[in-house]
Amino acid sequence: MDLEKRLELYKAEYLFQIDMKEKIYTRMAIFSVFITACITANFTMFDALLELSQTQLALVVGLWIFCLFYLVAIIINFYGISKHKYDKLVNSNIEMEQYRIVLENHFTTNSATPPSQQEIEKYVREQFNLYLIKQYAECSSAYYLNNVDRQTKLTKIASSSYSILVLTLIVSLFYVGHKLEGKFDESKSKHSTTTTTTACKSNKGR
Numbered sequence: 001m002d003l004e005k006r007l008e009l010y011k012a013e014y015l016f017q018i019d020m021k022e023k024i025y026t027r028m029a030i031f032s033v034f035i036t037a038c039i040t041a042n043f044t045m046f047d048a049l050l051e052l053s054q055t056q057l058a059l060v061v062g063l064w065i066f067c068l069f070y071l072v073a074i075i076i077n078f079y080g081i082s083k084h085k086y087d088k089l090v091n092s093n094i095e096m097e098q099y100r101i102v103l104e105n106h107f108t109t110n111s112a113t114p115p116s117q118q119e120i121e122k123y124v125r126e127q128f129n130l131y132l133i134k135q136y137a138e139c140s141s142a143y144y145l146n147n148v149d150r151q152t153k154l155t156k157i158a159s160s161s162y163s164i165l166v167l168t169l170i171v172s173l174f175y176v177g178h179k180l181e182g183k184f185d186e187s188k189s190k191h192s193t194t195t196t197t198t199a200c201k202s203n204k205g206r
Helices: 003-049 054-082 093-110 117-205
Strands: none
Touching: 003 054, 003 117, 054 117, 093 117
């Protein structure tokens, strides 16, 4: 395989790893919104759930404790991804141009006879391509290792997030049940009051 094709392959791999990193951080943001929604839902139901019976409240508190454990695991993994060591980047354009000049001067100085411009360009092109291949190979390898670690932590975040969702749905069942029970008791109370009023009026009529 010639240098040009090798360079294209390594460059493509480098760009792929950068794109993968961006996708991982995008998914992190999505899970952040997802988790925030679950936490908000639990806080919204908090006051009503405190009115549950002692047994039901104990179950709900147990579910909240499980949610807390999962939330701690999520925070740890978020922190692990956020504090990740910096990925290795290719050198800047200025550094690359300086290296080209160094190559050109090196070839001109160490040639037995004064080289032609074509020979200089050929040497510089080959050596510069090797330099770029090394740059892209090292940087893509660093990105790959970091992305593997990020993806592992993101998988753990996803698993914990889904667990929090399931627990929140179970808590919401207690909330809905409590609300329905309250409406049923209210309806029953109104019916009882109406019946009592009717009975009193009937007794007065006699």
